[in-house]
Amino acid sequence: MTDTFTLASADDVADLTTFAQRAERLGCALMRLTVVGSHLAVTVCVLEKQGLLDSHPYVFGLRVFELSRDEGDLANNSELDVLIETRALLDRLARMNVTVDVPVAQARVPWAGVAAPRDGWVHGGSVGAAELIAVAKSGIDEVASANGLGTNIVTEVRRTVWTRRVGESGIFAGMAFAAFGLGFAREGTDDQISVTTNGSWTRITTARGYVLARM
Missing domain, CATH: 3.10.150 (DNA Polymerase III; Chain A, domain 2)
Known part of the structure; x- marks a missing residue:
């Protein structure tokens, strides 16, 4: 069945x-x-x-x-x-x-x-949706500029771009990329998005979904 x-x-x-x-x-x-x-x-x-x-x-x-x-x-x-x-x-x-x-x-x-913990999360500040979107778009452009330079170079550029930390929140730029690409961070809003941490995990919580990162 x-x-x-x-x-x-x-x-x-x-x-x-x-x-x-x-x-x-x-x-x-x-x-x-x-x-x-x-x-x-x-x-x-x-x-x-x-x-x-x-x-x-x-x-x-x-x-x-x-x-x-x-x-x-x-x-x-x-x-x-x-x-x-x-x-x-x-x-x-x-x-x-x-x-x-x-x-x-x-x-x-x-x-x-890889399973995220269900409890034990600690508040780690907030980040604006506009900042997330700006970081995501900038990163997308930077990664795109490396196209055609060879697989190893593109891979290294992606790693460099998406492991950067974002402002005071300290989240990875890759989390901004995911939030923007999945539609969790919307353009034209002034949403403040909650950031929480738990050991090696970082999570951002929006009204539309969650993005989680683990080193």
């Missing part, structure tokens, strides 16, 4: 579709779907470490969606924790209603085994 999950409304379907489309444009070929209570947590890895010696942090995008609370739907949703292809999920969302068939599970990759 095919596993399914049932979202609470058509709005949740639309939001999940938008999130998956944005993630795919950032090169996130895989997504992790995890049911937590009556919610579906969808995680993507925007920036991934390349080996144990890589100084690049993991940078994750996380969006939470409400699931149907109907008794039968809750039973179907309760066991879900799977890594799937982003494109496969988009194909299913395009032809289904609130109940979605789970795509074929994919073999685990290193980032899927």
Whole structure:
């Protein structure tokens, strides 16, 4: 029998579709779907470490969606924790209603085994959405300027750009890139985005989703 999950409304379907489309444009070929209570947590890895010696942090995008609370739907949703292809999920969302068939599970990759702590987070200040967007756009331009210079040079430029710290908040520039690319930081707003830390983890929290980084 095919596993399914049932979202609470058509709005949740639309939001999940938008999130998956944005993630795919950032090169996130895989997504992790995890049911937590009556919610579906969808995680993507925007920036991934390349080996144990890589100084690049993991940078994750996380969006939470409400699931149907109907008794039968809750039973179907309760066991879900799977890594799937982003494109496969988009194909299913395009032809289904609130109940979605789970795509074929994919073999685990290193980032899927990296779990952020659920508690113990400490307030670390805030950062403006406008500042995040400016950092993201500047970084995108800088990385793009290295195209055509060879794989090793492009890789080093990406590492240099996205591991920079942002202002007083101290978050990685790669987190700004993820927040902008996934639509969590919106242009034309004066939102102040909360920053929290927990050991080697840093998290920014917006009304639309979370970005987490771990060295």
